[in-house]
Each structure stands twice: as C-alpha cells, then as structure tokens.
Amino acid sequence: MIVEVEGLRKTYGSAVVLDGVDLKVAEGSVFGLLGPNGAGKTTTIRILSTLSRATSGEVRVGGFDVRREPAKVRGVISLTGQYAAVDDEQTGRENLVMVARLMRLARPAARRRADELLERFDLVDAADRRVKTYSGGMRRRLDLAMSLVAGPRVIFLDEPTSGLDPVSRTTMWDAIADLVRTGTTIFLTTQYLEEADRLADRIVLLSKGKVVADGTTDALKSQVGGDRLDLHFDDRSAVERAAACVGGHVFAERLVLGIASDGSAAHLHHVLDSLRQNDIAVLRVSSHRPTLDDVFIALTAGVAA
Amino acid sequence: MTLTLIGRSVRLTRRNPDTLLMSILLPLMMMALYVYVFGGAINTGTAYINYVVPGTIVLCTGYGATSTSMAVADDMRKGMIDRLRSLPIRGFAVLTGHVAASVTRNALATAIVVVAAVAMGFRPSASVADWVLAMGLLLLYVLALSWLGAAAGVVAKSVESASVLSFFMLFLPYLSSAFVPTHTMPAFLRGVSEHQPITPVIETVRGLLTGTPIGSTGWVALVWASGLLLASFTLATWLYRRRTSD
Known part of the structure; x- marks a missing residue:
C-alpha cells in the first residue's frame, strides 16, 4: 500500500474537519476521494502531501511517515492544487525548467525534461509564451506537467478539472489516463461522480469528515x-x-x-x-x-x- | 536551489517593468524636484544636491521593500508556496529569493541615482574605502527592510494589503534628515526624526560620501541596521512558520 491512513483526525479549534478517516491506496491505482464542498477533501490532500499536520492518526505515504519524515515523503510525491500554481510572468518552458532545477537536475537535463513534458502535454507551440496568455485548460496542463518533472510515485490532484469547460475537462482526463499507463499512483479529489467514475479504480466517499462509503465504482453504484x-x-x-x-x-x-x-x-x-x-x-x-x-x-x- | 529561486524573482521583476520603473523613476523625480524646486530655499550648508543623494537612495529602498512584500503576498496567495513546499526543498528559500531580488533591484536603483546625481552636479569627496563602507551600510539597511517587506507579505491577506507597508516606507524618510536638516523641524518632530533608524543611516552615508561630520552616528546606524535586520529576519521566519503550520 503506497498510501496508508489510519484514524486521521484534524481539528481547528472546536471545528472537526476530519473525524477518523481510514484509507488505503494500492501502488499504481487511481484513487478517488469524492465529496461535496466542506467534506474535508482538500484538508486530507494537504495532510498527505505534508503541507498540513494531522491532529492525530497515522499517515504513511510511499512507506514514510508524513509527520516524522516529511522530506522523504516530498521526494516521492507531487501536488497539483485546486488553483494552478504557475508563474504568469514566466513562459511555460521557464516554469518547467525552474521546477526541474529545484529538483536538482543539471541545466541541460532540466531543459530536456521541459521539452519532453511540453511535447507530452501539447504545449510546444505555447512553450515560449508567458503563461498569462494561456487558456484555463493550458494552465492546468502546465500545472500537471510541473508536477511530473521529477517522476513522482504518487500524484495528488485536488479537483483537477473544477472550473474547466467540457472540452478542456476531457483533455485533462486524457492526460490523467495517460499517467495511469505509466504506472504512477494517482490520488484525486473531485465533486463530480462522473469524473470519479471515469478515472478511479476505487472511490471513497467523504461526508463531514467521515468516510461514508468505500469501494469500486460499480459497487458504489449498486449501493446507490x-x-x-x-x-x-x-x-x-x-x-x-x-x-x-x-x-x-x-x-x-x-x-x-x-x-x-x-x-x-x-x-x-x-x-x-x-x-x-x-x-x-x-x-x-x-x-x-x-x-x-x-x-x-x-x-x-x-x-x- | 536558492539560486534558482533568486533567478525566478529577478526574472519576475524584469517582466514587470512598471514596478521597477516606478521604484527608480519616482525617487529620481523627487530628487530633481528637491534639487531644482525646493533645494534653493533649504539651507544645508552645502550644495543641496550633495545633501539630498543619501536620502534619495534610502527612498528607493522603501520601494524595494514594498515590492518585496507584494511579490511574497502574491506567492502565498496563489498557491505557489504550496507547490514549493511540497517539493523536497526548503520552502523558506522562496522568501530568500525575493529578498535577494530586492537587493539586486536596489543596487541598480542606487547606481542610477548616483549617476543621475553626478549629472546634476553631485560631487562626492569619498575615497574608495568610504564608498565601500557606505555601500556596506546601505546593503545591511536594504536587507533589513526587504526582510521586513517579506514578513509583511507573509501575513498580508492580499497583494493590496501588502502594499499598505509602502505608506510607512515612503512616508518615514520625510520625517528624517533625508531632505531637510532635522534642526529646522519643530521640537516634537525633531524627536521622532532624530531617533528613527533612517536619520543615522542617512547621516552616516552622507558623511562618508561628502565628508560631513559623522561622529558616533556611524555606530548608531550600524546598530540600528543590524538590529533591524536581525529583528525582521526573525519575524519573517517566525511568521512563515506560523502561516505554514496548520
């Protein structure tokens, strides 16, 4: 199990955001965390990606404890948040090279990696334009490409298609499906049943900080x-x-x-x-x-x- | 790694020429205004251009700190900070990047102000050692203000609220010996202007560049600048930790 969560709780003062969540994600699978706004999806992803600390509970990602070995966890994951974290004033290529350099690739290797990813995400034509001229779908694709620079074992995608038009959404889905073929584990959150249905092997339904259902998409549907x-x-x-x-x-x-x-x-x-x-x-x-x-x-x- | 982030911050500055231009042009125009309009009426005991150069340089540092706080606030708000923090690097390095870019901007601004001042008749009497000392003190001061800017950017709720800092940064120099000697001010203002950090820094730089007496002011300036640097760096570190640990 590449992600193991047991009894995860997160409280802010008296507000309970996560109330004893258990999750298990198999390596190479696509895991969907489904729930409405305020269910605790983003908080879960922030804790799993070391950005936020659990109030209690055990969380292991890639075999490392997120609390005790956050640096090792960061070495095997990548995060694509709800809002594309890209520099508007840099070009797509510069954004990619920057992340590659931060991941300690030498300059020529960083350039090669950027070229590969631009090709793969259909951004070659826009590579040397500033990101502020990109469409919403292109920004998301660049954001996802930036997450893949170091070849992470687990990718966290927080609502990867919220706010996208139907065409961009389909393109994004295709990009995610491609990732699955490379054997990367994907942990995504979504509000859309259709999205979880299309991408995820297993779904956990989160409501008010609690797991209310856990199973394959087919099993859940028959339950409904x-x-x-x-x-x-x-x-x-x-x-x-x-x-x-x-x-x-x-x-x-x-x-x-x-x-x-x-x-x-x-x-x-x-x-x-x-x-x-x-x-x-x-x-x-x-x-x-x-x-x-x-x-x-x-x-x-x-x-x- | 920090170098990559410094490169990023410098590039972002270059891509935003409005801010850069403002932060250099405005102090230059203030200098010209003071030299050609008000300066004739201000008795400083020397050619006014010689008096006003250190104050203009310090005015630039205020702009530098303001743009630092805005750049940091932008990163904190837009989720860039989350991306960087989820990488196996020290997320704090993003602040170092912005501060280093601010120092670079200020070095450029200072060079332009000095060249423009010389064209307007500025005749410094400083030796190479004096220049080195003056620039060293200014560097310390710029670092202190930039870290203060970074700290403000970390806590700001928006880029707009981060720019509130500019009010203080741009107003305080007028309550110092930047443009007029403090002894011409009413007593209560003199108390403020003689005991705020900008005055000793300006007096020391002025002394080093144009040979006015420095006395113990040099040490006062050094203590102020290093104390401010220590305080603002600690503050920025602490606020960053607090903001990023939830």
Whole structure:
C-alpha cells in the first residue's frame, strides 16, 4: 500500500474537519476521494502531501511517515492544487525548467525534461509564451506537467478539472489516463461522480469528515440503487408526512421528497401504496439518474429500496 | 536551489517593468524636484544636491521593500508556496529569493541615482574605502527592510494589503534628515526624526560620501541596521512558520 491512513483526525479549534478517516491506496491505482464542498477533501490532500499536520492518526505515504519524515515523503510525491500554481510572468518552458532545477537536475537535463513534458502535454507551440496568455485548460496542463518533472510515485490532484469547460475537462482526463499507463499512483479529489467514475479504480466517499462509503465504482453504484424518485406534493405537511411514512430526503422549498430507488416498477408500487394507505396525496412522480446528491442521500440517510 | 529561486524573482521583476520603473523613476523625480524646486530655499550648508543623494537612495529602498512584500503576498496567495513546499526543498528559500531580488533591484536603483546625481552636479569627496563602507551600510539597511517587506507579505491577506507597508516606507524618510536638516523641524518632530533608524543611516552615508561630520552616528546606524535586520529576519521566519503550520 503506497498510501496508508489510519484514524486521521484534524481539528481547528472546536471545528472537526476530519473525524477518523481510514484509507488505503494500492501502488499504481487511481484513487478517488469524492465529496461535496466542506467534506474535508482538500484538508486530507494537504495532510498527505505534508503541507498540513494531522491532529492525530497515522499517515504513511510511499512507506514514510508524513509527520516524522516529511522530506522523504516530498521526494516521492507531487501536488497539483485546486488553483494552478504557475508563474504568469514566466513562459511555460521557464516554469518547467525552474521546477526541474529545484529538483536538482543539471541545466541541460532540466531543459530536456521541459521539452519532453511540453511535447507530452501539447504545449510546444505555447512553450515560449508567458503563461498569462494561456487558456484555463493550458494552465492546468502546465500545472500537471510541473508536477511530473521529477517522476513522482504518487500524484495528488485536488479537483483537477473544477472550473474547466467540457472540452478542456476531457483533455485533462486524457492526460490523467495517460499517467495511469505509466504506472504512477494517482490520488484525486473531485465533486463530480462522473469524473470519479471515469478515472478511479476505487472511490471513497467523504461526508463531514467521515468516510461514508468505500469501494469500486460499480459497487458504489449498486449501493446507490441507480435512480431517484422525486415525489411532488402540494403542501409542506404532506411532504413531511410522506417522509415519515416512506423515508427519503425532503426538499422543503420545492415541496419534493427524494427517494433512492432501484428504478423497478415494484419499488414504485410499494412507495405509492404506502402513501395511499396513509391518505397522502401525491401530485406527480418523476425519476432521474443519480447525481452526487443522490449518492449522499442514499448513503447518509440510510434509505434503501 | 536558492539560486534558482533568486533567478525566478529577478526574472519576475524584469517582466514587470512598471514596478521597477516606478521604484527608480519616482525617487529620481523627487530628487530633481528637491534639487531644482525646493533645494534653493533649504539651507544645508552645502550644495543641496550633495545633501539630498543619501536620502534619495534610502527612498528607493522603501520601494524595494514594498515590492518585496507584494511579490511574497502574491506567492502565498496563489498557491505557489504550496507547490514549493511540497517539493523536497526548503520552502523558506522562496522568501530568500525575493529578498535577494530586492537587493539586486536596489543596487541598480542606487547606481542610477548616483549617476543621475553626478549629472546634476553631485560631487562626492569619498575615497574608495568610504564608498565601500557606505555601500556596506546601505546593503545591511536594504536587507533589513526587504526582510521586513517579506514578513509583511507573509501575513498580508492580499497583494493590496501588502502594499499598505509602502505608506510607512515612503512616508518615514520625510520625517528624517533625508531632505531637510532635522534642526529646522519643530521640537516634537525633531524627536521622532532624530531617533528613527533612517536619520543615522542617512547621516552616516552622507558623511562618508561628502565628508560631513559623522561622529558616533556611524555606530548608531550600524546598530540600528543590524538590529533591524536581525529583528525582521526573525519575524519573517517566525511568521512563515506560523502561516505554514496548520
């Protein structure tokens, strides 16, 4: 296991950000940490990449303890944060050569490494332009290229595609998929189920600093069920009585009750029958594909079909 | 490694000619203003241009410190600091890089001010040894102010708030013997101006370059400059540790 986390806790004063997180990541795999804003994803990545200290718990990366041997951990990892850490006033090539020199490559070797990475990330034409003229997607690719200069064993990617347009997002996904083929371990965080689904072998769902699910993408999907039933009502008390009767998550302002479902007719019958027996009138029923919200509704509310 | 980061900071300065130009042009214009407009009315007991050169050089150092704090604040805010800290290098070296770039900028500014001053009639009487001593003291002072700038940049919430430092850096020289002799000021201002670090530094440099009496001022300046350097370096180190340990 190249990343091992046991009982990780992080508190700021009385605020508990991480509350006993356990993670294991196999070398060469792609690991996705999925969760909404504020779940503790970035804090986890900051602790794993030695930028922040755990309040308690054991964290080992590449076999080294992040607290006792941070320098050794830094030697095997690289971090690509949420905001591209690139110098706007330097060219793409200068940014890459700078990182290579910081990693103690001799000048000619640093230049060669920069050339290779520019080629690989399709930045050759823009290599000698200042980064401030780059598009959002190009900045992210340069940022990722800078992370790869020293050939790290583990790459931490914090929300690598947030804020990108769909085309740049796909390009970024391809770049990440290429990395996987070279055998590098990837630890990424994301808010998008689709992204985790597409890239990750294993996913851990984080909610309010706790792991709420851990498994392969397929296993998680079957756990969610698949679809969500939205039951529409005409007043607030009906929604609440329905929730008391069949469970689910109340969207009070829209007078909707969301229920995780396996999409079968039997489940729909069961729900509607229960409501009729309790004299609760349903206006309308709709069903849709699961979103990350639904995964959380299903996993945190404990409502199953 | 530190050299790479110094190279980076110098390059970033070069790519931002507005700041560089301002930090040299403005003191030069102030010098010209004082020499040709106010200087005639100020009695310093010598040609005014000879009086005003050290003050102009010190004014430049204030700009240098301000740009240092802005550059540091930019790195801290934009996530560059996280990238550098996750590399197997000392993240603190990024501050050293900015401070070294500030010293380079100031060396350039000082050279330009001196050349311009000579063109305007500045006639220093200094020997080579005097020049070396004067530049040594200025170097110490520039280092002290640049580390203070770096410390301010570490704690600043934004690049804009980092530039608040410039207010003090650019205002304080006027409350010193930079442009007018302190004995012409009202008593309470004289107290301030004679006991702040800029006055002894200016008096010492002036003495070394133009032969005005120095007396014990040289030692006072040396103690101020090294004390400030020690304090601001310690402060920057401490603030950096605190900011980066959460």
